[in-house]
Amino acid sequence: MSFVRMRVDQAALAKNYRLFTEQAIGEVGAVVKANGYGLGSIPIAKSLQAEGCQAFFVATLPEALELRPHVNGTIYVFEPPLDEEGLALTSATGCIPVVNSQAQLARAQEMPNIRIALHVDTGMERLGIPYQAINAEALQAANVTLLLTHLACADRPDDPFNVTQIERFATITAQFPDIRTSIGNSAGTLNGPQFQGDLARPGIGLYGANPFTTLENPTATVVTCEAQVLDIRAVAAGSGIGYGRTYIAPETARIAIVGFGYADGLPRVLSNIGKFAFGETLLPIRGYISMDMTQIEVTNCPELKVGDWVEFFGKTIDCDEVAKTANSFGYEFLTGLGKRVERLYV
Incomplete structure (x- = not known):
């Protein structure tokens, strides 16, 4: 017995997911990393899957392995193992590793049977291959199924850097019109179609916390x-x-x-x-x-x-x-x- 508890309102969770699906022009996945933002990744993913969610994002391979038996959809791993063996293991579990560096991309090129997502850094200066360094010919040698980027200032909708990042990302996506894209976090998805991509990936907004720093919270308490x-x-x-x-x-x-x-x-x-x-x-x-x-x-x-x-x-x-x-x-x-x-x- 515990003296402290967290009550998770699954109806409110479903309502928040529908908020994003109503705003998005494409598919809406869910970020369930860090044990579903502390709420419990497995029950959260199951609830969202019941609402139609078919794409889940986690941070690490252990998180993916824990979740894999419980969902049928695609699992993307933001920070997969760095070596070739780790990329192969991520793929073998039916998950898609997100490639964040030139070194990882080089390894992926040697394993064309492995599907990958490519993280394009458009100005966050965290993970991802800088957009200026993306080599179109090199990408063609890898099995890239998703191009993604991460907005640094989506919580402030009027920040001009949001548009700057979209413009930078467009210089890459224009070269690969057949590859799906993923841009929008919670705030980005609610900021409008140009900030979403083909696969939006809300996180904090699903769980009822405010994705914005300058606007009222549009989500239900979970x-x-x-x-x-x-x-x-x-x-x-x-x-x-x-x-x-x-x-x-x-x-x-x-x-x-x-x-x-x-x-x-x-x-x-x-x-x-x-x-x-x-x-x-x-x-x-x-x-x-x-x-x-x-x-x-x-x-x-x-x-x-x-x-x-x-x-x-x-x-x-x-x-x-x-x-x-x-x-x-x-x-x-x-x-x-x-x-x-x-x-x-x-």
């Missing part, structure tokens, strides 16, 4: 993270709470101890500034967050009792707002929830 109340005690005025006594109660207070700490993914930086919720009532964190538990003040919530569940984020407290308070963002919050967090699919 995840509610909750912790159980282990104990409630009356604290006298002047008492220090938690390690270091960093919070001194100014008056008699009612303090609840919840079974959720930094080992579970609750950032310690939220000590004395974060909040939980019970219904619509906000409950401030008091004192340092510990490894396995946290103290919250519930003086204004007399109905709360031991065994109840309080919300860390969900429908009352927005995930992105909590993340902002912790100087983080939704991606890190979801993927940072630990193994002890029970995943429930409702």
Whole structure:
């Protein structure tokens, strides 16, 4: 039994997937890397497959091997093993490796039976072969089934660099009109057809966090993270709470101890500034967050009792707002929830 849980709303997940399919001009896949952004890659992929998803993107070969028995669609591996044997193994499992460098491309050219996706770097300066270095003749020697690029600033729709990247990518795709393309992440897909490609690949937007930094969140809440109340005690005025006594109660207070700490993914930086919720009532964190538990003040919530569940984020407290308070963002919050967090699919 766990004292912290994540409730995943599968209907909301399906609604978000439909949001992307309604906006896209082509196929819509799903990025399910990092254990489905912390939600559980296998149940998430199964739910999305039931909605018609037939293309899944993971980060590593172990992630692909874990997912492969559970989905029938194509699995793309963003960061496959670097050597020739690793590329062959990725292909042997029925997955498609994404080639990110000239060295990998050279190996792929020697194995024309292996289907690959080619990552074209149009300005992200992370992985991918720089668009200026793409050799059309060299590509013809490899079995390229997908050309993809990654938008650096799609979360800001008005950023002119989005168009710059599309123009750079077009100089490559124009040479290979028969090869499918993939451009749009969550924000890119919602920014319009020119930022999507033939295969869009939303990630964070599927899971309810805001894919934009400058716009309201268009997606439905998928995840509610909750912790159980282990104990409630009356604290006298002047008492220090938690390690270091960093919070001194100014008056008699009612303090609840919840079974959720930094080992579970609750950032310690939220000590004395974060909040939980019970219904619509906000409950401030008091004192340092510990490894396995946290103290919250519930003086204004007399109905709360031991065994109840309080919300860390969900429908009352927005995930992105909590993340902002912790100087983080939704991606890190979801993927940072630990193994002890029970995943429930409702």
